[in-house]
Amino acid sequence: MGVAVSVKRVALAQRAARLTPSMPAPEPHGVISLGSGHGSPGVFPDLNEMARVALTQYRPETLQYGPTLGLPEMREWIAGYMKENGVEGVTAGNVLVVNGAKHGLALVCRLLLDEGDAVVVTAPTYFTCIPIFKTFGAGFIEVSQDGDGMVVSELDDTLARIQREGRPMPKLIYNVPDYHNPAGVTMPRERREALVRVAERYGVFVVEDSPYRRVRFEGEQQPMVKGFDRTDIVFVLGTVSKLVAPGLRIGWIVASTEMIARLAQLKSDLGSCPLTQRIILEFCRGEHLDAHTRRVQDIYRKHRDTMVAALRRELPEVSFAVPHGGYYLWLTLPERIEADKLAPLALQEGVEIIPGSRFFAGKGPKGLGAPKNHMRLCYSHAEPEEIEEAIKRLARAVRSIES
Amino acid sequence: MGVAVSVKRVALAQRAARLTPSMPAPEPHGVISLGSGHGSPGVFPDLNEMARVALTQYRPETLQYGPTLGLPEMREWIAGYMKENGVEGVTAGNVLVVNGAKHGLALVCRLLLDEGDAVVVTAPTYFTCIPIFKTFGAGFIEVSQDGDGMVVSELDDTLARIQREGRPMPKLIYNVPDYHNPAGVTMPRERREALVRVAERYGVFVVEDSPYRRVRFEGEQQPMVKGFDRTDIVFVLGTVSKLVAPGLRIGWIVASTEMIARLAQLKSDLGSCPLTQRIILEFCRGEHLDAHTRRVQDIYRKHRDTMVAALRRELPEVSFAVPHGGYYLWLTLPERIEADKLAPLALQEGVEIIPGSRFFAGKGPKGLGAPKNHMRLCYSHAEPEEIEEAIKRLARAVRSIES
Numbered sequence: 001m002g003v004a005v006s007v008k009r010v011a012l013a014q015r016a017a018r019l020t021p022s023m024p025a026p027e028p029h030g031v032i033s034l035g036s037g038h039g040s041p042g043v044f045p046d047l048n049e050m051a052r053v054a055l056t057q058y059r060p061e062t063l064q065y066g067p068t069l070g071l072p073e074m075r076e077w078i079a080g081y082m083k084e085n086g087v088e089g090v091t092a093g094n095v096l097v098v099n100g101a102k103h104g105l106a107l108v109c110r111l112l113l114d115e116g117d118a119v120v121v122t123a124p125t126y127f128t129c130i131p132i133f134k135t136f137g138a139g140f141i142e143v144s145q146d147g148d149g150m151v152v153s154e155l156d157d158t159l160a161r162i163q164r165e166g167r168p169m170p171k172l173i174y175n176v177p178d179y180h181n182p183a184g185v186t187m188p189r190e191r192r193e194a195l196v197r198v199a200e201r202y203g204v205f206v207v208e209d210s211p212y213r214r215v216r217f218e219g220e221q222q223p224m225v226k227g228f229d230r231t232d233i234v235f236v237l238g239t240v241s242k243l244v245a246p247g248l249r250i251g252w253i254v255a256s257t258e259m260i261a262r263l264a265q266l267k268s269d270l271g272s273c274p275l276t277q278r279i280i281l282e283f284c285r286g287e288h289l290d291a292h293t294r295r296v297q298d299i300y301r302k303h304r305d306t307m308v309a310a311l312r313r314e315l316p317e318v319s320f321a322v323p324h325g326g327y328y329l330w331l332t333l334p335e336r337i338e339a340d341k342l343a344p345l346a347l348q349e350g351v352e353i354i355p356g357s358r359f360f361a362g363k364g365p366k367g368l369g370a371p372k373n374h375m376r377l378c379y380s381h382a383e384p385e386e387i388e389e390a391i392k393r394l395a396r397a398v399r400s401i402e403s
Numbered sequence: 404m405g406v407a408v409s410v411k412r413v414a415l416a417q418r419a420a421r422l423t424p425s426m427p428a429p430e431p432h433g434v435i436s437l438g439s440g441h442g443s444p445g446v447f448p449d450l451n452e453m454a455r456v457a458l459t460q461y462r463p464e465t466l467q468y469g470p471t472l473g474l475p476e477m478r479e480w481i482a483g484y485m486k487e488n489g490v491e492g493v494t495a496g497n498v499l500v501v502n503g504a505k506h507g508l509a510l511v512c513r514l515l516l517d518e519g520d521a522v523v524v525t526a527p528t529y530f531t532c533i534p535i536f537k538t539f540g541a542g543f544i545e546v547s548q549d550g551d552g553m554v555v556s557e558l559d560d561t562l563a564r565i566q567r568e569g570r571p572m573p574k575l576i577y578n579v580p581d582y583h584n585p586a587g588v589t590m591p592r593e594r595r596e597a598l599v600r601v602a603e604r605y606g607v608f609v610v611e612d613s614p615y616r617r618v619r620f621e622g623e624q625q626p627m628v629k630g631f632d633r634t635d636i637v638f639v640l641g642t643v644s645k646l647v648a649p650g651l652r653i654g655w656i657v658a659s660t661e662m663i664a665r666l667a668q669l670k671s672d673l674g675s676c677p678l679t680q681r682i683i684l685e686f687c688r689g690e691h692l693d694a695h696t697r698r699v700q701d702i703y704r705k706h707r708d709t710m711v712a713a714l715r716r717e718l719p720e721v722s723f724a725v726p727h728g729g730y731y732l733w734l735t736l737p738e739r740i741e742a743d744k745l746a747p748l749a750l751q752e753g754v755e756i757i758p759g760s761r762f763f764a765g766k767g768p769k770g771l772g773a774p775k776n777h778m779r780l781c782y783s784h785a786e787p788e789e790i791e792e793a794i795k796r797l798a799r800a801v802r803s804i805e806s
Contacts, residue, residue: 273676
């Protein structure tokens with residue numbers, strides 16, 4: 001018997017499976033994970049009082065269906081957040097509350113992508129976005145990245161060539177401009193503006209994925225890419241996951257009202273959770289957020305400093321740019337060391353890392369193949385003493401290859 | 404300037420927009436809503452203690468990223484729920500936790516549907532599913548419904564004709580077999596089994612949408628459609644929205660492990676909210692659920708009885724089947740009364756109803772056009788005294804048409 005009809009997208013889903021970076025399971029006993037982008041449990045705030053208020057004072061709202069677009073006050077708060085970040089003209093009408101930023105990305109893909117479309121990503125790029133794009137049947141155009149983020153002049157050249165050759169333009173440019181995942185770099189103002197101008201010129205949407213913006217340790221806050229957007233081509237993805245707690249599953253999309261209306265039609269879930277929206281609203285409005293933000297910055301700055309010092313001491317042969325915020329360090333190993341081979345050795349030594357190959361969507365910016373000697377280290381989740389120990393273990397793994 | 408690239412699915416989304424039944428906004432002052440499928444605020448349980456436990460005892464779990472498939476204990480609980488409902492062989496591996504049943508339906512659509520595919524629905528069908536299917540580019544095959552639900556012999560004839568004519572089979576059959584939304588009818592055992600056998604014969608998947616199953620007032624509980632599934636062609640959609648509270652946004656899909664793995668790849672949201680999963684788990688496992696279920700049944704039975712009595716008294720010319728569970732009454736008006744014209748008159752009288760036309764996906768089972776003299780009344784949300792008053796107002800609106 002059995003079912004003869006074809007299941008759509010099986011091939012796509014299976015192709016994506018090889019790269020699906022599901023959040024790692026809890027590490028085996030004794031293994032220290034520098035792999036996942038989990039938050040440190042110690043930074044999560046106490047939300048008991050906010051939950052009590054949400055479940056008593058706001059009970060008719062929090063246990064009922066909520067509005068498809070999100071709680072009006074939540075959307076107002078997000079619009080205010082955009083304004084605080086220097087983006088003028090954003091109102092609640094430009095905001096859709098979603099179930100985390102990744103859910104937002106999937107909705108933007110549903111809105112924009114047809115199978116066979118191309119998307120522009122940096123090389124390396126955030127690895128969770130790769131299978132998401134693949135499940136929508138997208139291909140990749142990879143653009144190089146330097147210490148200032150995406151090399152926009154290369155993007156410009158690439159799009160000019162596509163236009164000259166009469167090939168279809170990519171549908172969108174995906175980027176993490178602040179404290180890039182995995183590269184840790186931040187785009188300066190000029191490059192952000194140039195990115196928007198290039199996107200305008202060729203008619204390509206921009207997705208500004210901005211989870212780490214307030215996890216800033218030092219240096220000037222750069223303006224948001226959205227701030228340079230004159231023609232409503234930038235979609236912003238935001239979230240409370242990296243600053244407050246991932247477990248609430250609350251994120252948002254900021255875009256033109258027209259795009260928000262279309263995205264809401266595709267959302268199909270009868271609204272994101274009003275209970276967790278109200279909890280986070282109570283937290284953000286109760287003046288807890290500023291103190292919490294400083295605490296998060298202080299804790300993760302210490303994590304980063306610990307990791308940077310340990311690397312310089314234990315592994316002087318690796319190079320990296322010191323990130324001024326975010327969760328990640330992107331290491332360049334000596335060329336003879338392949339991170340794909342190092343990762344299992346490191347695990348044997350008791351430290352989990354993610355090899356750099358996972359962060360390349362294709363064959364690299366010039367089709368020359370993804371470099372093999374990178375890895376991403378996450379300093380958010382492990383405690384400082386664990387980070388110290390983990391880097392020692394990693395150094396032992398490197399030595400075992402070199403000997 | 405402006406962006407020249409095409410936004411995918413705009414046409415589809417706009418087409419769907421005309422039918423998008425977003426949850427109605429709160430009714431204007433004084434208007435009683437018999438439109439929405441909202442729960443009665445009085446039936447929502449007090450979840451304060453469960454939230455406190457979730458945010459203290461389970462804090463590292465509830466504020467962190469959760470597993471993509473759902474909390475293991477939540478999936479175990481759902482597997483147990485399936486077993487309690489007579490479906491053998493379901494384990495946690497057959498369960499994906501999602502953000503409400505509609506989110507589950509959208510995922511099943513992403514897995515199965517290509518643009519241009521057909522789906523089978525009843526006439527009438529649950530109206531929120533119509534725009535969801537449309538955003539995936541699906542067309543509709545409508546099958547008649549009688550007092551025993553979907554007329555499976557008609558489905559069989561329809562599929563046989565499609566096969567004979569060499570046309571593509573529909574991809575799935577969507578149905579609400581228990582206390583159907585909007586028709587209020589329940590499929591007896593024989594018809595459920597026949598549905599699965601027909602689906603097997605022609606190789607079509609079945610989606611058993613089961614939100615109201617435990618909102619049962621009297622009569623025998625029929626076996627789940629999934630219970631007759633020998634070849635893993637039935638997807639079950641479940642939810643806590645209609646029994647506990649919609650605000651938690653927790654639902655699930657039950658299917659083969661292979662399909663669950665593929666659906667999880669398409670989910671792209673890094674897991675449903677672990678906090679609300681833990682809250683509902685604490686509620687369900689703390690032996691609150693049985694007492695709560697009886698309370699929900701008692702309250703909504705009273706709502707239904709109030710509405711049935713009021714209709715018989717105030718509008719003896721309308722006919723309806725008395726539902727043995729669920730939230731809805733499906734009225735047949737005298738043929739001369741068009742519900743689309745009645746609805747605005749009813750609103751003027753101070754009662755909101757949804758005309759039956761909204762519940763037909765196309766031109767009716769035989770392409771003869773959707774009947775115009777139906778409406779759906781929801782008795783869950785309004786209190787009994789409001790229901791009494793609302794039916795009086797509705798009767799005045801009917802009289803105003805007839806005079």
